[in-house]
Amino acid sequence: MNKLLITEITRVGPAFCVIGLQRENDKIQSIRPVPSFANGWAHFPHQRGDILECALTPFPGAKPHVEDRVSTRGFTRVAAVPEAETVVYLRKSELAQSLHDLFDCRIYENKKGSGLFAKPQEARRSICGCETQNLRLELCANELRATLALPSGEVLRDLPVVDRDWRDFIDAALVERRGANRVVRLERFLNSHFHYKIMSCPHHFIRLGLTRPFHDLCWLMLDTLFPLPKPEWLQEF
């Protein structure tokens, strides 16, 4: 049996993608448990910070999703660690300071529009953590997007935010029963309180991921943003 500290739960369309940290001797590495029939889970009832027991095949997935392992049995929650401690472990896992080092490959600019991508055959992994000099979230055409500055000073724009908790938070902020001007209120929050809460948090940390190859390109996305949003923040705007 394997033990995974769940660090990523992302939502893309109807499915959830999960990544956890696994300790092997002195090394902590990211592992993405996947069902044998798909790349994501239709239902995933656990939280980040949960330590789950599961059975994983030892075979890595195809590049760049080398973290993939087929899960042959269900998950059993055996313990949990707090958010700040989860980030401590993430900082000991895959970590980069610059754009090139994120996936150990060249990152390309979308010539015809926005976004950044890697080529599947060039990228050597599909998930990596980093500190940020600054980070901003915005709602663009109903899509949550992130712009951030890496420690190297390189700026990444228009990254789709697929972090389940943040997407749920945004959805909750926009439910009709919250009254009028919901979008404007949310934008005001993202432009003010959000920045303070995130950047002043001692365990602020992000993880960037690559999408599955789509037309032979893997697009960069913001998989995880710590700290996770708190429900009480919804009362502030």
Add this chain to the structure above:
Amino acid sequence: MTRLSNPRSEEKDPLRQLVEECFRREAGNSVAIPGDDVDLIENGILDSMAWVSFLRTVESASGAGELGSGFNDRSASFAAVMAALQERGSPAPEVSPSGPEHTISENGVPAIIAGASAAVGSRVIPSEEVDRAFGMPLGKLRDRAGIESLAYAAEGENELALGASAAQEALRAASCGPQQLDWIIATSETHHDYPSLAAQLHSRLLVREDCGALDVGGACLGLLNSFAVAQSLLVSGQAQTIAVVTADVHSRTLTPDRVAGEFGGLFGDGASAFLLRRAVAAQSDGFRLGDFLFGCAGHYASAIQVTGSQGGRLDVQFDGEALSRAAITRMEKVLAAVELRSGIPRAAVGGFATHQPNPRLVALLAKQCGVSPEAFPPIAKTSGNLGSSMCGAALHACLQAAARQPAGERKPIFLASLGPGLLFGGGWLTPHDGLVSPTC
């Protein structure tokens, strides 16, 4: 800037053309243009990634910033995009076979370039000599970068001397006395002394005491930054006549004891100057400034970084391969945005006054853009990369070429440049009823 309210038929609506062109770039030519009310996401025509990408392209092409934030309560349709653009009064291009009919300021007075000049260092050095000075294999600059020779400042030549020489020629070409200048706007990536270059030019040219002097940064993007500032002063009515001057003497800054040859060996010395005026009825000659677009592609920030270090050395982080890729990708993107925003097809452009990092990259850019390399004046080939003066020298050459054409046959000129950051900018010029008067 606003567009003229020309009556136009539905099928020639420039906003629609712009939106459709942006859509084609995102979805490809094989995808049919959807109906106005079709929701592009719900109907599976674009996924959410492509939808945002499409909106960003429309933002860039139309000059309507933050368009996407206005779409949180709208459908993902052409109709919604068109409505959003109309609400924002987007400066959409006027469409005509040879380019926009008019691009004018709010008060209806365009800014024109009435005179131009360029100068390069008078010592012409074969590139092999520079290879040797930097300890590189002989022929490296010629074979790898396509540089045949470099123009270096001679003893007695510096930024002030080269800039002043170019400015005086531009004034002469426009039949303009220095006392008519309201502003001198200077840019240089090598002049870091005080009094600043603009102040020194102010004294050297003997302009009026109440002529303003302004230094603008941006390194290789400095000329376009300066044009944008000058244009704002002119169209707002705060100035009538402005000299924009660039001057760079790299040969005394990027020396073999300070930087590696792969970087320092590329650069030459030069200057350029342009006399800009508000266009009035009695002054019809020149090239009219169109809109400018600017930005900063921060994901390329690490490709080139220059910082001063102790002992006078320059700490240069220069990833040549990454910078080359960035330069080509971004300038191609800038030129595409200029094409979209101006409504001028690149095939109708007479010259491309772009930054020229080196001749090889210029050839590659021309190939990527699908235009003739002949449309890019070969400045870097004989003079090297002139920094902030590169775009100016290329523009001067384009204006010279235009001056040789009959009045009615002159074509628009596209501008594009880059600076560390990676700053980028672009713009365009269109013939203004007559001939600009470049020297020589």
